[in-house]
Amino acid sequence: MTTVDRPYHHGDLRSALLAAAEMELAERGIEAFSLRSVAKRAGVSHAAPAHHFGDANGLLTALAVEGHRQFLACQRRREVAAAADPAAQLVAAGLGYVDFAHERPTLFRLIFASARPKMDDPDLMAAGGASYQHLVDQVTAIGGGPEDLVAAWAMAHGLADLTMSGRFKMISTMDRAAQDAMIARLIRRVTPEGI
Amino acid sequence: MTTVDRPYHHGDLRSALLAAAEMELAERGIEAFSLRSVAKRAGVSHAAPAHHFGDANGLLTALAVEGHRQFLACQRRREVAAAADPAAQLVAAGLGYVDFAHERPTLFRLIFASARPKMDDPDLMAAGGASYQHLVDQVTAIGGGPEDLVAAWAMAHGLADLTMSGRFKMISTMDRAAQDAMIARLIRRVTPEGI
DNA sequence: AGGTTTATCTATCCACTGTCAAGATAATTT
DNA sequence: AAATTATCTTGACAGTGGATAGATAAACCT
Numbered sequence: 001m002t003t004v005d006r007p008y009h010h011g012d013l014r015s016a017l018l019a020a021a022e023m024e025l026a027e028r029g030i031e032a033f034s035l036r037s038v039a040k041r042a043g044v045s046h047a048a049p050a051h052h053f054g055d056a057n058g059l060l061t062a063l064a065v066e067g068h069r070q071f072l073a074c075q076r077r078r079e080v081a082a083a084a085d086p087a088a089q090l091v092a093a094g095l096g097y098v099d100f101a102h103e104r105p106t107l108f109r110l111i112f113a114s115a116r117p118k119m120d121d122p123d124l125m126a127a128g129g130a131s132y133q134h135l136v137d138q139v140t141a142i143g144g145g146p147e148d149l150v151a152a153w154a155m156a157h158g159l160a161d162l163t164m165s166g167r168f169k170m171i172s173t174m175d176r177a178a179q180d181a182m183i184a185r186l187i188r189r190v191t192p193e194g195i
Numbered sequence: 196m197t198t199v200d201r202p203y204h205h206g207d208l209r210s211a212l213l214a215a216a217e218m219e220l221a222e223r224g225i226e227a228f229s230l231r232s233v234a235k236r237a238g239v240s241h242a243a244p245a246h247h248f249g250d251a252n253g254l255l256t257a258l259a260v261e262g263h264r265q266f267l268a269c270q271r272r273r274e275v276a277a278a279a280d281p282a283a284q285l286v287a288a289g290l291g292y293v294d295f296a297h298e299r300p301t302l303f304r305l306i307f308a309s310a311r312p313k314m315d316d317p318d319l320m321a322a323g324g325a326s327y328q329h330l331v332d333q334v335t336a337i338g339g340g341p342e343d344l345v346a347a348w349a350m351a352h353g354l355a356d357l358t359m360s361g362r363f364k365m366i367s368t369m370d371r372a373a374q375d376a377m378i379a380r381l382i383r384r385v386t387p388e389g390i
Numbered sequence: 391a392g393g394t395t396t397a398t399c400t401a402t403c404c405a406c407t408g409t410c411a412a413g414a415t416a417a418t419t420t
Numbered sequence: 421a422a423a424t425t426a427t428c429t430t431g432a433c434a435g436t437g438g439a440t441a442g443a444t445a446a447a448c449c450t
Contacts, residue, residue: 034435165308190385229406231408240429
């Protein structure tokens with residue numbers, strides 16, 4: 001009955017749904033995420049997403065792929081602003097890791113602490129592999145081995161997760177520059193020979 | 196119509212619901228957690244839990260409190276088996292931290308990566324405070340300051356979270372003893388003066 | 391151009407969920 | 421023994437994800 005309001009076909013519903021989903025995720029959190037709510041926000045029927053993403057987890061899978069891109073973008077943003085030597089680049093990546101958790105907390109949880117994205121999805125596996133490879137490259141560049149990789153990753157991830165969930169009162173009360181300095185020191189601490 | 200099957204009053208429904216909830220959580224994961232399913236498992240009507248826990252998140256809150264107890268128990272189990280010196284005790288606590296994530300993954304996520312437990316609940320705040328205090332004591336015992344606390348916590352938490360979600364292929368393919376040795380080295384790495 | 395196929399979206403239906411309200415039952419108190 | 425309180429059941433409601441069938445529009449053919 002509303003055939004005059006808007007065209008029957010959306011035009012670029014897939015992108016619109018992803019954008020709406022990210023907003024829903026940011027506003028209501030992953031545990032209250034609702035496919036119908038996303039559809040309503042995109043101005044479309046509640047069953048429309050099925051054609052593009054299959055089911056709700058399919059939409060979240062696509063969103064996790066997009067999240068990985070933003071994750072890498074956060075790290076690169078820090079890297080281009082840092083010195084070119086490998087040690088400074090690794091520290092910058094760690095800072096970007098924490099930035100992402102802080103700026104996109106629900107995407108961070110979607111990627112690292114949710115069972116909803118389909119981990120066997122080819123796109124998601126590729127996106128996750130790219131994120132992983134970036135870290136491997138950084139650690140390799142400073143001459144680190146497998147254990148150094150685990151050390152750097154665990155430190156960055158622990159800092160990101162605990163900071164994001166507000167468990168470091170000490171950190172959250174510091175100003176931005178002091179936070180960065182401390183995170184940088186902690187990343188360097190786990191680095192071989194204390195670079 | 197089943198008045199003969201079992202008494203109208205359960206007797207210890209609160210405990211039964213908590214046990215059923217933990218099983219449900221372990222079997223179906225937190226994202227598929229269902230209050231009605233818990234009630235069915237406990238052999239009780241779907242509205243019975245309300246009287247004891249208010250709503251679904253109330254039940255998960257109580258479960259998170261229980262989770263904190265198990266979390267500390269995992270650490271203590273390692274500590275009593277370790278040398279008495281403060282450094283060995285801190286390493287043991289870190290091993291217990293990772294043990295808990297491995298043995299009770301959904302409880303770990305409920306505590307550290309879920310918005311459902313009511314964080315302002317007095318019991319939960321007390322339980323969380325106890326867990327936190329235990330870590331503070333360990334770090335203080337080795338003469339560490341606030342930054343050392345953050346370092347140790349972030350490392351232990353990062354190891355626990357990433358190991359639990361299967362992101363360290365390297366670690367998950369090692370035998371138990373090698374895992375322990377590596378985790379111990381990594382914890383010591385972030386400790387002041389490399390104790 | 392006209393007709394057919396294909397992609398996209400809507401409308402309905404179903405089973406399930408959490409929460410609420412009203413009533414039934416049993417334990418406790420007085 | 422009577423009244424009060426705690427515990428549990430039943431039934432209802434709106435919201436959810438998913439499946440299906442139908443409507444609409446675009447693309448693709450001769």
